[in-house]
Amino acid sequence: MHKMTEQFLREAFAGESQAHMKYTIFADQAAREGLPNLSRLFTAIAFAERVHAENHYRALGGLGSQGDNIQTCIDGETYEIEEMYPVFHAAAKLQDEAEAARSTHYALEAERIHADMYKKAKSVADGGKDLEIGTIQICSVCGHTREGEAPEKCPICGAGREKFVQF
Ligand SMILES: [Fe+2]
Ligand SMILES: [Fe+2]
Numbered sequence: 001m002h003k004m005t006e007q008f009l010r011e012a013f014a015g016e017s018q019a020h021m022k023y024t025i026f027a028d029q030a031a032r033e034g035l036p037n038l039s040r041l042f043t044a045i046a047f048a049e050r051v052h053a054e055n056h057y058r059a060l061g062g063l064g065s066q067g068d069n070i071q072t073c074i075d076g077e078t079y080e081i082e083e084m085y086p087v088f089h090a091a092a093k094l095q096d097e098a099e100a101a102r103s104t105h106y107a108l109e110a111e112r113i114h115a116d117m118y119k120k121a122k123s124v125a126d127g128g129k130d131l132e133i134g135t136i137q138i139c140s141v142c143g144h145t146r147e148g149e150a151p152e153k154c155p156i157c158g159a160g161r162e163k164f165v166q167f
Contacts, residue, residue, distance in 0.1 A: 001060075001061075006060065009056050009059055009060050010060065012052070012056045013053055013056040013057050013060065016049045016050075016052040016053035016056060017049075017053045019046070019049040020046050020047075020049040020050045020053060021046075023042045023043070023045055023046035023049065024042070024043070024046045026042045027039045027040075027042035027043040027046065030042060066125040066126075067122060067125050067126045070118050070121055070122040070125055071122065073114070073118045074115060074118045074119060074122065077111045077114045077115040077118060078115055080107070080108070080111045081108065081111050081112055081115060085104050085107055085108035085111065086108065088100075088104045089101060089104040089105055089108060092104055106141075106142035106143055106144075106156060106157060107143065109142070109144065109156045110142065110143040110144055110145050110156070113144070113145045113146070114145060117145070117147075121133075133147060134147050134148050135147065135148060135149075135166050135167070136166070136167040137149070137150045137151075137164045137165070137166055137167075138164065138165050138166075138167065139154040139156065139157060139159055139163055139164055140159075140163050140164070140165050141154065141157045141159040141163050142154060142156045142157035142159065144156040144157065150164035150166070151164075
């Protein structure tokens, strides 16, 4: 692919991905504020942006085997753990940005677990098998991730069991 086209597709993928995420978050807020139709509009257009993002990602050749896809995840999470979030978190603290310091701390803690989960998944997927994995619990406050039962209290942010979402 021509370098320029590739760069434009990467930017389009990033932009559509962010639009998808923002609209999804706006949809939740609208639903909480008792505006179901506005929420539905945000949700529907978020889905269209996801379609655009996926098409751009496919055009970039981003999809591979299961093992390739998991490796992409491992690489991303590892970069976040080793470089991105430690630096972002340090900068937020240096600048007395409490909320940014908290959000980067929450993300860093969860990404460590994600990287481990993906590493375990990769060895199974490389063998051509599906995972044997139980219920996955996500803290809706901080993103803490674990397999099995939700804890009484989130070990990262202290949220109660009822804040966990199951997958
Ligand atoms: Fe992650
Ligand atoms: Fe949490």
